[in-house]
Amino acid sequence: MGSYFSAERFINVFPKIISCISVNFHIVLWSMLLGTILAIFVAILRLKEIPVVKQILGVYISFMRGTPLLVQMMIAFYGIPLVLGNVFMNLFGINLNRVEPVVFVEIAIVLNEGAFLGEIFRGAITAVPALQTEAGYSIGMTGAQTFFRIVLPQAFKVALPHYGVDFVGVFQNTSLVFTLGVVDVLGKAKTLGAATGHTLEGYLAATLIYISFSLLLKGVFLFIEKNMKNGSAPAI
Amino acid sequence: MIELTGVKKAFGKQEVLKDVSIKVNDGEVVVILGPSGSGKTTFLRCINFLERAEQGKMVFGDKILDLKHVKKRDILYVRRHSAFVFQNYGLFAHKTALQNVMEGLTQVQKMNKAEARKIAEDALSWVGLLDKKDFYPAQLSGGQQQRVGIARAVALKPDVILFDEPTSALDPELVGETLEVIKKVAKMGITMVVVTHEMSFAEDVADRVIFMDGGVVVEEGKPGEIFYKPKEERTRQFLSRIIPQDAYVI
């Protein structure tokens, strides 16, 4: 593949690309933190099957999963200023059209993850036997205590691998900001590609960074799992 | 005191509890007897709101509750003043024996950790499992799990303990010991409702025995009365399997 890839170009672009990683980290940390919290509540509420709430959540999840993230980001980016622009201007003197684009991308990803992770958690929660909840209730714990102390830790173990996939996915999806002119890892790779006419080195550098992140995350998860093992023997 | 009146509960079409009423005075020990599937577990679960009865009233301490329409706060009140020992153990799978016992102490009673640990260790040594305190439920034998369940309930020092066959997984030696534990608990003035088939325990400890069948209370009375002078044919029939015929002579 002679002319397509050169180690020299790769070495040249790699430091430039990795220097943009803070954009990815910023987005992924906020989105996953808030997205996970949102998802937990979405999962709980879905399982409770409260009338009205149930239908609203059904539509929310369906919309967030069913439509492209790019479109959701566009709705956030153009729609929020359109609807709330005057309110923010009058109340806080903030011009929403001048707010950092990153914020809108984060809003979109948080809402998106609320739906995706929410469903992953819901599945995992059904794996926890009802008796565990009942045992929590029986010692006088509130519903919330039982959920967060008894059910969630056991469900999390089930959800963790899929959660990891999602996490790495978000780390890559941050490149959505590039559409709005903010340069993350992949955006930088594209930029360098456009500037030099050689895209492959940049993409591979970005991939290498993604893979490192995936491995890092895996390490963190393994560590968490080690501290979460509940004595049940491995598969037989 | 707890008193339940007119408790009804159906699963689909099947009426599991048809108008059950019992009254248990403070410090009293009541044993519920009855064939498999007669609704004993379901009844205990209704008391603790693990199952929602379709109808019925409960007096719990100084609260009067409608079993069907009850406030969250009242449910929590009942659960905090009672404990449940499950027929199939119901230990928290991700917590060690010790953590299982400590959980209610630290989270519900807001005890500090050191104190809770002390009480939990006492409770575990009471049931002879101090050496297994760091084992997870999956690493314990059936009998061991059941004893952890008992320790967890007793450690909470609730007003009422609901025992659902607390000795079913235990060997005879431990049955004896565990029943001793339960007797000690009884002496602490804790009210108890015990589903059990251990006649000797019932005879020794129970203030009253209730015989249930097909979702109704067939008969109730002092152990001596029920065991040796049952009024109902059904009771007589049930007991005949356990108590040797000649015992009736006594």
Next chain:
Amino acid sequence: MIELTGVKKAFGKQEVLKDVSIKVNDGEVVVILGPSGSGKTTFLRCINFLERAEQGKMVFGDKILDLKHVKKRDILYVRRHSAFVFQNYGLFAHKTALQNVMEGLTQVQKMNKAEARKIAEDALSWVGLLDKKDFYPAQLSGGQQQRVGIARAVALKPDVILFDEPTSALDPELVGETLEVIKKVAKMGITMVVVTHEMSFAEDVADRVIFMDGGVVVEEGKPGEIFYKPKEERTRQFLSRIIPQDAYVI
């Protein structure tokens, strides 16, 4: 015939089985007794390869197996010629009572559905649960689940059945009935190893009683011998809790 020799099994540092040997002749019923945590369940599990022993030999029918290094084919052979009744039921959660019983018949014995259903229904009615045949395990009471487990094992008509406390969740009436079932099974010539604390059953049905403690066989013999003339102090002590002292006089 099954014969096990020198079975050893440890969990981590804890030696649960230290050199256990037993021999059960065809059609014999052997009862294993012992305190909680003595390794009874673990021993039964080793026979069925649900737990892999670290050492030990097994003669199963005409096969001689090394418990540690055993071929997959042989494991399957043993499992297909034996059945296990679990202490905590172990029903397939996603299958109804009937489907639970049919599973082995259609999938292992390759019976056609109609025939399997017939046999499964018979087995369920044997344990008094025909009316619950379409219930899922979660909808059954403890005793009902245990009986489905028994029906599932018996319906397979295996050479050997391993019972782990098959009556623990049963009320006295059913204990009687279930033990009758097991007696009938015994008469069919099926070899049985039963972990139970039901002395009367052991006395009635067992050809031999084995008393285990701390991972070793302390004593074995005919029920009469073990119960009334135990040689070992430990056995005597264990039994003293169950059998009223004066019984020894007999």
Next chain:
Amino acid sequence: MSFNVQSFIEALRSAFKYAPVTLELTVITFLVSLVLGTVIATVRHYRIPVISQILGVFVTVYMGLPMMVALILYNLLFMTFYNDFATALNISTPISEINPIYIGFFALILGQSCSLSEAVRGAFRGIEKIQYEAGYSIGLSKIKTLYRIIFPQMVPILLPGMQNSLIGLLKASNLVSAIAVTEIMTGALLPSLLYYSYLESYVAAALVYWIIGIGIEVLAHFAEKRSGQYLRRINSD
């Protein structure tokens, strides 16, 4: 912002026209990946020596490869080496007659298998050990225990997350347009060229995806009901 209904309808029509391509890509990829992913998860769950470690590392690493880059890479490799390869193996089909959609399938299936394998691996942990033991004890082989006892019990655990994967895949198949397949998103954007009616096109594409997504959700809802009917409902008090 103005919204032109005419453009929107045109975009919608165009998007629908290409929906079958998207559906084909999605369904085939999903089914194949489900099988592969389950195999990977099973191997890893049983910790089959060497293979499971290799797969573990592979999955973790592969998750880091963005679909877009994967497509470029495979496409480039294919175009660079196909001719030599074909000569060596005496394949007479010229490169220009090979449908690049196969490269799309390859990339999608590999990525999807990895992510599905993680979902399945998680679900394995949600099944109690005694369920395996019960299967073994009645004489079921390991494989049979897996597909008769364990997998069915995983279904209610997996279904919500599987919908994510399937619907996600629906949208991800858009990337395949990079190598010469027009599907829903590109289809919807086709008319936008004339008017720069991107808003209408994006909304149209979103709507078509959403409609298909709803279809998937409705089916999954019934599947969830059926597969989970044995679960005990928790009294929500």
Next chain:
Amino acid sequence: GNASASDTTQQTADSPSTEVTKVVIGSGINYNPYCYLDENGNAVGYEYDVLAAIDELLPQYEFEYQSMAFDQLVLSLESGKIDVAAHQYEYTPEREEKYLFSGESYTSYITYLAVLVDSDVTSLADLAGQKIRTGGATSATTQILTKYNEEHPGQEVVLVNTESSSDEEGAAALKSGAAAASVLKKSDVTKMNKNFSDDGKDWLKSVGEPINNSKTYYLYRKDETELQTAIDGALKTLKDNGTLSELAIKWVGYDVTEEE
């Protein structure tokens, strides 16, 4: 609806004071050499330089730049996030219904068939039944070639849409024969020859008549005629004094403001 970004420009429309008005210019991020982000992340290219030159000629305006993707620009324009969109927009009557085009064009956009140097293809007719890379289903090229196919039944070329594909793939497809031709600007052919030559020699050439020959303009919201007029004036000046051509040669390598 216009949100607050355009408030500032509206003000000047009401009161032509000496006050300096801020104008937000939107341009691209990934279109070398016209508008892209350089290695340091700065927005650079022909577009930006031309706009900077215009800014200098218009004291009443102060330009501010926002960079985003091509399709986001028109949406941002409509929603008021930017006031001018500059991304080599071609004129069509349909588009004019929605947007205001600048009166002056500032670049021409001409593409040709690009084939391997040893190929004897010279026109679309030579390519009947063969694959042509068009650079995306939504590109102008696709549209033109689709129309060509409709007009030449039996002589159709096979379009290979390559949305967001890379230059490497484009090169590999042509070299391997996966596609027979591509549609490129002459500047792109030069770039491809430079970047992906195996032996230092040219491997790609432009042939035949232009496939696409159009001019490019700025886009404004419909009501921004004042801004349009001002910028048109400045553009004219730049054209007349040769600045525009200079910039074109600097960035693109030859004078794209001329018609070829």
